[in-house]
Amino acid sequence: MFKKNLRQVKTSAPLRNSDRRALRDRVVRGFCPNEPENGDELVPEGILSQKITTSAGIPGIVYLASGGDPLWFTIGRDSEDLIPTVYTLWKWPVLIPTITVxxxxxxxxxxxxxxxAAGNDDFT
Known part of the structure; x- marks a missing residue:
């Protein structure tokens, strides 16, 4: 998933239901506010969290499906920015805008x- 190896990867742990609901709400708010019913598919039951440290020493959290597939991650201490993984975008390509060149x-x-993109500054 990353170009360089991670410095530290801790063991994964299941999210509490309240944390899962909070994560689901963040995903729905950020990626599909018009389709909140997709929240349970984007943040499935049994989701795991795993703390990581990048090769540059920056902490982050990876959210994994119960089978171990990476779904979301954050980079930076106390970061609220959720980033979908390539796996998530492969399953849900409509989460981010598509640009054809x-x-x-x-x-x-x-x-x-x-x-x-001429006349469009939505991508900055």
Missing amino acids: PAPVIPILMNGADLM
Whole structure:
């Protein structure tokens, strides 16, 4: 999931029901406010949390499905920013906006160029 190995990975522990509901509410507020019924699928019953420390020494939390699949994570001490994993986006591609670019632009973006959308500043 990360480019470099994590410095520290602690064992996973199940979330309390109150914490799961709070996480579900954060996910619904941030990613699907018009479809709150999807909250239970995005934050399933039996979800686990696992504390991590990145190679740069930054703490974070990974939220895992009961089978061990990573669903969400936060980076930074007391961070409220939930980030969906690639696995979550694969299962729920509508969580974030899709941007279509012409094929010749892709190699330029892969070399590190910024994507600029004329007249739209919603992506900053």
